[in-house]
Amino acid sequence: MKTVIDKFRDFNRYYTRILGLLDDHLLNSPYSLVEARILYEIHQQGPVSASQILSEVNMDKGYLSKVLKQFAKSRLISKQRSGEDARVSLISLTAKGLKSFHALNAASHEQIEQLISNLNKQQQHQLIAHMEGIRKLLSVPAPPKDS
Amino acid sequence: MKTVIDKFRDFNRYYTRILGLLDDHLLNSPYSLVEARILYEIHQQGPVSASQILSEVNMDKGYLSKVLKQFAKSRLISKQRSGEDARVSLISLTAKGLKSFHALNAASHEQIEQLISNLNKQQQHQLIAHMEGIRKLLSVPAPPKDS
DNA sequence: CTGAATTAGTTGATTAATTCAACCAATTAC
């Protein structure tokens, strides 16, 4: 009999594949998965510092710096020095960057739409309920020590 | 209000991160995520051909060939020509490969254990139920055309 | 049967992705 942990790992393999499929299709765009994710974060968080992005995305800061440099070079983002702390640059999407983001977004949206196209409304909501259930459970805090 | 698709994508970002965390920790091993996955498939499927692995894992066949070559060089796997079809090699783990696999496996197991350590039995089963629910829903087939 | 097309897998060349440590400049802590 499979243990809870085995089943968890089964799901991880399964979902890795789902995510992989989505990426592949998304890759009619010139952006890699992480680039897309970075664009997303910049879009989401308005003017944002590199370290704020890092705290969301979990990657090497040197690498992020290079990706951002590329983005700046191709005019997807603009940087503005923070008044509060002159070390940090606040990054925003340019109009061009926003456009790229929207294109990516639409492609990704379409992929998911495809994926759930066979589900009726009720099933779709069940699906989301499962996802939210997982998140909730995986963020259950440790019980307080009764010291 | 967020749509079903938006929520689905939220979950994808969330779960990407979960998977990323697991990988990172797994990477006290000398193996990359895909290498680990390949070892897993060889272990799982007994003597297996490269193309069978490809059908599970979804990667470039040239790249897989190189990874397998490395594995062979470091004596993790052995190849044996298939009697049925002389083009295919059937791949198995050597004793050394099995040992490496077990080490990886134990590390991965431990990670998950950690992740669910705050959950009681009932919550753990809920978690698995959610995962299985997702799998089931995402494999709902298209309705037959009533032609 | 015979030649054309397909399939399994390999290889070399090339590009893309990622890491790493050293580093500068600004800020905070002592």
Add this chain to the structure above:
DNA sequence: GTAATTGGTTGAATTAATCAACTAATTCAG
């Protein structure tokens, strides 16, 4: 004020991944 820390950049190096060309074995079509 000086030391330590933080935000970010850079160059060098390594690793990962792609791609097309290729060999050899197999299948398919006539």
